[in-house]
Amino acid sequence: MTGFNDQVIEEFRKNKGKLGGMFEGWKLILLTTTGAKSGERRTNPLGYLEIDGKTVVVASNMGSSRNPGWYHDIRRDHRVTIETGTETHEAIAAVPPAAERAELFAKVVTIDPGFAEYQAKTTRELPVVILHRIDDRVRGMGDFLVEVHAWLREEIATLRAGIDDLVAGRADSLTMEKSLRAHCVSFCEALTKHHTGEDMGAFPMLAQRFPALAPTLTKLGEDHVVVAALQKRIRGLVEGYVYGESDPTRLRDDFDELAGRLEAHFAAEERTVVTALNVTAPG
Structure with a gap:
């Protein structure tokens, strides 16, 4: 998968976020995290959804019994970098509490039923993650x-x-x-x-x-x-x-x-x- 991901990342960056082939028309970002064990920066292409003004990703791992590596990374270090193809910005990854996660996942499967199929393939609950953009203009x-x-x-x-x-x-x-x-x-x-x-x-x-x-x-x-x-x-x-x-x-x-x-x-x-x-x- 590493070689395949590298090809996708190269094409993504070269074509400013637009991909062909099996990914044509998909909404993808590049998510860069810090390895939980290695401490090294690593990048993964991920499908994402915009829900209620929030950028949401699901640690589906295509329905595997294990969470993807990037999810373990953000539980150790929540600071991430996001590339959209036209811009790069810093963000922090949040794991919503149970009730909010359930509500978000219901909206996820309404938009993309494929995630319901992934959930049906595994006994683990697919984590939902909110990527909050860091914006100095926002006061809180x-x-x-x-x-x-x-x-x-x-x-x-x-x-x-x-x-x-x-x-x-x-x-x-x-x-x-x-x-x-x-x-x-x-x-x-x-x-x-x-x-x-x-x-x-x-x-x-x-x-x-x-x-x-x-x-x-x-x-x-x-x-x-x-x-x-x-x-x-x-x-x-x-x-x-x-x-x-x-x-x-x-x-x-x-x-x-x-x-x-x-x-x-x-x-x-x-x-x-x-x-x-x-x-x-x-x-």
Whole structure:
């Protein structure tokens, strides 16, 4: 099949997506994935369907008992490249949950009954995959996450400045203590709400649709636990702070540890989940 695929790929690219022979009139794309085991990039010609504005492919493998190699690839790395013959663009491959998959497959077989025949040939459920184009012009929940992070970073900077004032003995100490406590409570509550929303909503949804992200999302969830413990310690130090008795240097050092962990956590989220959130939940 490798030699046959190579011929199809060569003809596809040479003729800008148009094929003759047995593939004449077919709607095909070239899907390039990263090998789950080899780590090498490999390209496969695939039939596709446009359903409700989405590019959909089916891991039919012509009704074989095994899923095709490209399907194993996208479960390990959801980033793919699509060639249509007239353009090449990046995309991410999503595996819809059961109910959505069933609805999509019903639409697939209505458009192309051949897939029902493939399904009848095997006991495995044919996976349906949605290829979400990555488009910087589309704003979504990922961009909202970045905006929330920006606000939280500003709050961290404001809190750090207040702690610096305590350490340096600047401004009215009593007023500063009250302001710092209020600011700390507001920040901690906002951060807790943000992380709870991710743990209960965004992360489980992404792990289901993008299996390759599951280990990363687990690590991000573990970071939330560490951050929550640091928040509790910081809040205790701030609320129990007494001018002239408490050690402001210890407060600053502990806060800097929290700020450093948060920045690393925010950066990791922005590297790994923003694009997936944008294509899954556009604004």
